[in-house]
Amino acid sequence: MTTASPAEQRPAGTAASPAGGGLVRAVTRRHLPKIHLAVVLGLAAAAAGLAQPVLIGDLIDAVGAGSGLVAPIAFVVVLFLADAALTSVQAYVMGHAGESIVYDTRTALVDRVLGADVAAFGKLRQGDVFARIVTDTSILKSAWSQSVAGIVVDAAMVVGGIALMLVLDPVLLGVTAVCLTASGLVALVLAKRLRKAAQQSRAITGDLGADVQRALAALSTVKACRAERFEGYRIGAVALRARRSGVRVSALSAMLSPAMSVGLQASLAAVIVTGASRVAGGSMTAADLTAFVMYLFYLVSPLVMMLLGIGQLQQGRAAIGRIDELAAIEQEPMPAAPSYAAQPWGAGGMAVEFQGVRFGYEPGEPTLRGVSFTAPSQGLTAIVGPSGAGKTTLLQLLMRFHEADGGRILLGGENIARLPLPVLRGLVGYVQQDSPLLRGTLHENLLYGVPSATADDIHRALWLAGLEDVVRRLPRGLSTEIGDSGLGLSGGQRQRLAIARMLVRRPAVLLLDEATSNLDSESELLLRRSVRSIAAECTVLSVAHRMSTVVDADRIVVLERGMVHDVGTHAELLRTSPLYRRLAAIQRRDGEQHAAPVHTEGR
Structure with a gap:
């Protein structure tokens, strides 16, 4: 019998496991080209949007001077269309990258769990494992890939708008900055608290999944002990904790947008009052004031979206920590190139x-x-x-x-x-x-792990396990469907089917x-x-x-x-x-x- 040397063995799932970083970071690196493309498209859309107030100001000047309007209007329409097209393509590319990251993370995480050391896996709660694989990974699309790219694009939009506002009128920009700074500091404090609240919420959600799985796995025992109400109260208490933590996360998230909105509204009022006086004094033209006010309006969406993205990122970091923690579970030693041997x-x-x-x-x-x-x-x-x-x-x-x-x-x-x-x-x-049986047909259970088994292998295993007559009496034979854990078969039949399933492998x-x-x-x-x-x-x-x-x-x-x-x-x-x-x-x-x-x- 040939064997692999210890040097040839490595932990299962190493290809998906991080090297010098977490699992999510390692997966994200593979999709950086898509993320970079989305960022470039977003920056191009931002540039098209930032150019619009300047052209609209030129259009106002042309109206005032009685010049031709065809060219300015054409430029504005082209920019509108370019902005819309670039934004749509950027959203599609970012969504595709996000879904790919979620898929790769889930499959890599499943590989890590299936390849886990039995003793290490036994210390985990199965409901919490399920929550991390399904629920926590679903957050990655919006809270990791999209939020990061969105923050970059929105930040560029804000920086570009501020730069152009500085060119138009430094005094009005100073008025705007004073109003926005206070609301920005409040928003940053809220984002920090949001991250902690999100971490607690994800942990409690994992507790809820573990408790539900525990009760469902022992449903017959729950009913036999007349403990339905007890389990309902116990799970309900955890669900209440999850509700409270979720409400707290929602409250903090909801406060981010108003925190900036108040600053923007105060800035708008101050800019209009100050700008009107400067136009009346002749130190600023009406076209420049119009462009400045438009830029201020343009700052509303990217600022709010940037802060929401920061909030999503904080929630995503909580989920990423739980995913990476599960991905770090100890693995069984597996050969780099598995060779499945059978002994006839x-x-x-x-x-x-x-x-x-x-x-x-x-x-x-x-x-x-x-x-x-x-x-x-x-x-x-x-x-x-x-x-x-x-x-x-x-x-x-x-x-x-x-x-x-x-x-x-x-x-x-x-x-x-x-x-x-x-x-x-x-x-x-x-x-x-x-030995647990799987939902599906008897035939699928017998071939579990050995799809290449022949009909002779199956018949011999059924004969040795004493199941031939049982299968023969079933209306659909080996195509008979059974439920979870062999529901539909007697205890003895379930055990004999488990034995037959192993005998098909000819150990x-x-x-x-x-x-x-x-x-x-x-x-x-x-x-x-x-x-x-x-x-x-x-x-x-x-x-x-x-x-x-x-x-x-x-x-x-x-x-x-x-x-x-x-x-x-x-x-x-x-x-x-x-x-x-x-x-x-x-x-x-x-x-x-x-x-x-x-x-x-x-x-």
Whole structure:
């Protein structure tokens, strides 16, 4: 088996991950040409707009002098049309760039989450992850790409207007500046407060998404416990916090525009009064005053839009921080060029060997304390023990959902730490106690992750899982639709479908983690026979609580407190292992109690 060296491995999604910056910044860099084009178009539109008051002033002078009006009017019309065309094209280019940034950010973020280390992902709230991928990224278009370009264009419009107003009359410009400075300072303070409020609002929205997802995922439990009202109040309280924080953001955003409007209105009144006196005194012409007033009006929209853009940018920075934080999640090691290997059953299984394996979920709290045993290349090896003994942890370490703290795990004689994860997981199939099924058809569930599987692969997997008769009785067969988590199938059918889905992959090693826990006695018997057939061709490791599922195992490993207590067959362990006898006795008593008839008192 060929393997990739550690140097050839890198974190999944590195191509999309930032190098020397956040994810959003790295994605935005790829679309800078579009943003630059939008800025250039916006600046050209601004230039066309700034030229209009000058030409209108010339038109007024021409009317006063009795000169021809055709040329001045033609110039003004051309500028109007150019301004409109450039603004439209700029808006389209900026919108296209914004949508592209949102798309690239979402896909890169999804890649980072799907490639995340299992332990790191387990610490996150799924509802909050959903909010960051869907809601926070939707803000990027208006609050990042468009606001940045808009601020640049509007700033150029403001600077250009002020420069031309300075040429027309410095005194009137001074009057305007005094009025606008005060309102500008107020607006900057509001923008700073808006950013903090937006950060709080985005965090609370994430809390709301996490709580809603939590309740929906356990809806049956909520109803069974009659906790609908409790969950409604609890989620309602978070929704109220989200409403209050959103209202605060809206209030601060709404105050930005009036803050500048007051300054502009005061400037306009002061300019008209001062300008009229200067025209009356002969120090300024009526045409210049008209042009100056037009420039003042022209400043209204870009100033307001610039401040709104700053407000949007502040909200966008809050969302960007949450996106970049999620993008920084620890990744599983993946090869630069994944090579998915499959081990055909016909070639036999691969021996699995645990050598002094140690592991703990928390420092100083070991779950496994030097576990050592071997599962042969063919046959069924069962793992039993009290709750908390570390049975499931062994299987998760073999899948490298977690990395061992010490010792080695060998697969086919090779340390799994040196195997690329796609290769390892192509060789090892894992069926959890509650393997989730996906909304869609049975056929889509069976082919999940292996679209190249043949009809023979599917039929063989259904036969081994004991599902052939079940599928045959369904009106639409494999085209039957099931809901989320397998809604529409019984618990036993869902579990057998999950097993069949893994068998389609033809793994060399099959891990069953309480795979028979949801099966009735008849289905369990059918599956036990199927497991024996599978074990004749590959390695099967089965974690089980039901002793009936392990009595015919080729080898049974008994765990207690993270250590191997005994190893042997069912008959051998009944003779030599007190712990195994105790587990078997408990199972036997429970079985007798469940099987005993219920006696009722006489009436």
